[in-house]
Amino acid sequence: NAGVMQNPRHLVRRRGQEARLRCSPMKGHSHVYWYRQLPEEGLKFMVYLQKENIIDESGMPKERFSAEFPKEGPSILRIQQVVRGDSAAYFCASSPGQGLGNTEAFFGQGTRLTVV
Amino acid sequence: GNSVTQMEGPVTLSEEAFLTINCTYTATGYPSLFWYVQYPGEGLQLLLKATKADDKGSNKGFEATYRKETTSFHLEKGSVQVSDSAVYFCALSVGGGTSYGKLTFGQGTILTVHP
Numbered sequence: 001n002a003g004v005m006q007n008p009r010h011l012v013r014r015r016g017q018e019a020r021l022r023c024s025p026m027k028g029h030s031h032v033y034w035y036r037q038l039p040e041e042g043l044k045f046m047v048y049l050q051k052e053n054i055i056d057e058s059g060m061p062k063e064r065f066s067a068e069f070p071k072e073g074p075s076i077l078r079i080q081q082v083v084r085g086d087s088a089a090y091f092c093a094s095s096p097g098q099g100l101g102n103t104e105a106f107f108g109q110g111t112r113l114t115v116v
Numbered sequence: 117g118n119s120v121t122q123m124e125g126p127v128t129l130s131e132e133a134f135l136t137i138n139c140t141y142t143a144t145g146y147p148s149l150f151w152y153v154q155y156p157g158e159g160l161q162l163l164l165k166a167t168k169a170d171d172k173g174s175n176k177g178f179e180a181t182y183r184k185e186t187t188s189f190h191l192e193k194g195s196v197q198v199s200d201s202a203v204y205f206c207a208l209s210v211g212g213g214t215s216y217g218k219l220t221f222g223q224g225t226i227l228t229v230h231p
Contacts, residue, residue: 004159033217042120042205042221043160056218091159095217105217107152107159 002027004094004108012114019079021111025094032075033105034067037089049075082115118143122206122222129229135193137225139206142187147208149182149189150219154203196229
């Protein structure tokens with residue numbers, strides 16, 4: 001059973017370009033969470049999605065950032081017009097739906113975005 | 117709001133030394149508590165968890181006890197190994213169910229173990 005898959009692992013973008021980060025949850029998981037880890041800091045929650053729905057986006061910057069989790073395919077975190085301050089590691093986690101024993105989120109290896 | 121405060125690092129120990137990494141929290145509601153470990157170049161892995169007061173989580177020789185009275189969840193290991201070198205994150209979630217994936221993290225503690 002493959003774990004949470006994120007790609008690309010490393011992404012370099014010039015200021016003003018768009019960055020697209022992909023996350024495929026573990027098989028059977030229908031809930032996805034995105035986190036950002038700035039240098040020398042802990043992970044900060046950004047957004048929580050279920051299939052075709054955004055459940056909680058309280059940690060998302062109001063501008064330039066968006067996320068989706070379509071019925072088919074991976075979840076996408078999109079950053080438009082990137083700036084140097086967007087350079088960070090972006091982690092995705094997934095969990096199954098409601099049910100007994102659902103007490104853990106599984107993390108991917110992250111995408112390290114560098115804006116030059 | 118919710119917050120997690122971890123002992124600042126880095127922590128450097130010799131092999132077989134005793135490890136303690138302190139973690140305290142504030143939470144609105146009744147949190148579940150977690151320790152995650154991040155090895156170089158990898159994602160986070162759940163190390164252990166506790167979902168109610170006085171529960172002890174344990175895994176791979178690591179332990180942490182949920183202390184509601186002191187709002188703490190300190191990580192301990194009696195004898196560390198070189199392979200334990202990593203970054204350790206304390207975290208909490210509130211709400212249960214699928215909210216287990218919405219975590220508030222501490223800033224992380226870098227542990228380096230020398231032979």
